[in-house]
């Protein structure tokens with residue numbers, strides 16, 4: 001038995017066999033052929049190129065309609081590579097002369113072109129190399145019957161082990177047969193961790209080369225609360241895992257009783273408790289846990305699940321269904337937040353050197369106006385079925401907000417002209433998740449209807465720590481003075497301009513911070529499902545005045561460490577007093 005410490009990413013316990021997954025990077029198989037097989041191999045090559053070409057053509061058509069051309073141009077240039085005589089001639093020559101199969105010959109021909117490009121110093125040629133490699137993978141997949149190269153979910157209950165998974169991979173894997181996740185990379189607020197929490201699957205990340213190397217079938221125990229991985233657990237460890245799981249079930253069952261009660265302090269102050277969701281399958285759980293609405297619908301996951309860009313009507317169907325199932329409770333649709341660690345090949349958001357500072361969120365949407373407007377129209381149409389609010393991610397200033405609102409006006413005018421039913425006046429809000437938005441909160445508050453604080457990104461950008469990098473995850477400190485000051489400033493600016501302020505980052509799901517959020521004056525807290533009743537319980541126990549004074553005390557401290565220690569003592573003392581009171585009554 002071996003134990004490894006990682007980063008707790010999603011609470012819960014799992015025990016089961018390892019199922020390693022990796023994105024399939026196809027290496028061309030190589031085999032010798034006989035002279036009389038040459039024409040058959042050339043024919044196979046022709047068919048594979050045609051398959052790849054059809055696939056790209058299909059993407060180009062979709063993208064030029066949706067993205068206004070830029071990304072489609074890149075794909076169109078991939079088509080040109082496939083038509084290039086050099087590639088054809090070189091591949092056929094290698095098949096004939098070296099008597100090897102078509103895949104190996106094609107890969108050799110592409111390899112030669114890439115090395116020639118590598119000799120050229122100019123940057124544009126170097127950038128083309130990625131495209132060439134992309135084309136190569138497409139053709140190799142086409143040889144393989146065009147299997148998309150996506151991950152295959154396990155067929156038996158297993159613990160997924162990976163170096164890293166993109167959120168789109170995780171969404172594609174779904175929940176069936178997945179007992180837990182263990183990953184070498186990632187931090188507690190990386191999007192994969194968030195998705196695991198939403199799906200209710202225990203996860204430990206940041207295991208630094210411990211997870212991916214494990215052989216398939218090896219039994220592991222995953223402790224998503226302590227952030228521990230145990231390989232080949234002994235019977236005592238397995239038994240303690242089972243006991244802890246039973247304990248969790250009992251605690252959660254007790255909290256079910258809170259479902260229909262408001263998050264109201266003993267002195268009558270109410271906070272709206274909402275749920276964050278990524279996928280429609282989470283709606284029922286959100287309701288079962290007592291969510292008063294959806295405070296953050298991360299719409300990009302619906303795109304990832306779909307596998308291609310959904311049309312306006314397809315989006316209306318999914319969005320409308322969520323609104324309908326929420327039965328009159330509000331749903332905050334956050335517009336597409338791709339980029340950062342949420343890249344998706346077909347959307348054209350590519351890997352970048354500095355992804356979190358790159359083409360992400362509202363920047364991507366404003367650059368892809370067609371796609372953005374389609375989504376906005378779909379949201380407005382879904383709003384015909386119930387209360388809907390719209391929110392933009394990654395806002396850094398008023399210009400972006402104005403541009404996004406302008407597109408909303410155009411979208412509504414088009415819907416009117418088309419005679420399509422829609423929601424009319426919707427509340428329009430922004431995520432406050434960049435330090436710029438915090439500093440400009442006064443200005444932004446005059447031009448929108450609400451703020452929702454995205455603490456995951458706000459902490460990442462304020463403390464300059466990549467949320468997906470396990471080496472700097474120790475810097476994720478919600479009680480850092482810079483963060484507390486930022487939150488206080490945003491609430492104050494919002495309230496001064498008469499708009500409501502909520503939080504939808506993971507900070508809102510940390511039970512130990514519930515009193516702090518209450519004391520800061522937040523009107524709404526949106527959490528991942530499991531956390532909701534726990535946060536509600538704390539609010540129902542705490543007076544507003546007390547919570548305010550706690551925040552006042554925390555804000556006098558100079559370091560996150562001091563604040564963490566102060567809060568831990570405070571909570572212990574409160575627990576002691578509550579136990580005393582209960583035993584007296």
Ligand code: PEP
Nearest residue numbers: 433454455456457504505
């Ligand atoms: C956040 O940044 O806190 C947030 C809620 O958005 P996301 O985690 O999707 O970036």
Ligand code: MG
Nearest residue numbers: 433454456457
């Ligand atoms: Mg964010």
